[in-house]
Amino acid sequence: MYVVKTIAEVRAHVAAWRKQGKTVGLVTTMGYLHEGHQSLIKKSVEENNRTVVTIFVNPMQFGPTEDLESYPRDLEKDLKLCEETGARLVFAPDPEEMYEEGFVSYVDMNGLTNHLCGLSRPIHFRGVCTVVNKFFNIVQPDRAYFGQKDAQQLAVIKRMVKDLNMNVEVIGCPIVREEDGLAMSSRNTYMDEKEHKAALILSRSLLLGKKIINDGEKDPKKVTEKMIELINSEPMAEIDYVEIVNNETMEAVDKIQGEILCAIAVKINNKVRLIDNFIMNVR
């Protein structure tokens, strides 16, 4: 496995693979890899001859009051996981390599980002779109893999690729959970045992929502009300949003029908903001 810090080296490796007719998969990450990331790398290794993993805590997608500085990092452990899982190249650039002096361009969208996480993180998706656009241009992969946990991010990237005619297939992969149901996240490490237990309220509320919809409820308000009630029963939990939206447009739905996304964001102990969701196809 190669570990490189410059765009030129990435291009050189990929160009050599292309000459040999190899297909290339890409997994973009902010590092501190867990089994969720690993499932993406695995999928890419299965479906492509070569897999590139990027490890880059992207300053552009953090708000001024967010956790850019404290975001957990452990490159050595990450590289071990990448190698064991079958990645061929890890690209771990410094911020200066990605954002050269005089950098002014960005990719953004007029819809999809002004809902859910886009509301409490107003510049987040501009940062995500821009850096993913750059990684797609640097690696020019056949396929790129993203976790369903960041459902809005996945929808946004799919839309960007479609709108800008980027030549890459974007593949969403299922949420990976700890045994107790908590969705894997690098930010889970911010929590102590008590907070971790309190955080189970996220997956529990989603199970409740799923059950109510399976029982035939079509009114999204009636579903989210029950979920909100349950989350509020946990003293450490503070709701950012509990929403049922169209899974393509991210717009709130009046009626539960078609492919819907039920997404929640909850702050635990006023410390760590967690997200979780499920997708459902409803007749």
Add this chain to the structure above:
Amino acid sequence: MYVVKTIAEVRAHVAAWRKQGKTVGLVTTMGYLHEGHQSLIKKSVEENNRTVVTIFVNPMQFGPTEDLESYPRDLEKDLKLCEETGARLVFAPDPEEMYEEGFVSYVDMNGLTNHLCGLSRPIHFRGVCTVVNKFFNIVQPDRAYFGQKDAQQLAVIKRMVKDLNMNVEVIGCPIVREEDGLAMSSRNTYMDEKEHKAALILSRSLLLGKKIINDGEKDPKKVTEKMIELINSEPMAEIDYVEIVNNETMEAVDKIQGEILCAIAVKINNKVRLIDNFIMNVR
């Protein structure tokens, strides 16, 4: 020469050429082609095995009060010019092919666009960046050719390609002028003979500016003052801007030194807005 209207057809032709190891040049236009465009196509034909020309009046780069509807069109004449000049493929999509239902993404920048034409055409460069980004992704050319007449557009596209790590070489080509000095533009056809004569004030004022700088003037204000005075002597001319800026950042300079761009925009007879410029490398 192939003439196609769908992205899929473009991709199929280019993929076939790529398999044969051919290089590809791209010239993006809004049609109504003149000798300026032709010089770009010629250059591309010289430097690449295959040349693609796009003809698309891009709605996204026109402001609500601008000339989108009346912008001149003559596809038949354009195709003849492309064929005679050696283009292999013309891509002339309908707006619906470029902007599908639900289109929301865009490419823009925080600098470079808030000067010169960006001031009087606030959404113009977002439209230009977005459509050029799309064409680059659709064609994936080795090289793309742009006229120096749209100096700010050229700087913006170079910056976008650099910032977003797009794998294409952007090549600027000299301004082509009519015999009397008027810079070639599709919008020249809006003018009658009298207005055309009045419009010569643009190239004349640039010649004056050039002469003053060549004579050693380092103060940009002293140069532009004289140019403004000359332009104002033409009753049909109304100045939008007369500026001397850094040719990379598009920011106004305090001193004439290094690679500067002297750019002007002038409205003739309150009817047609023309731009012209020169670049100079000053010790």
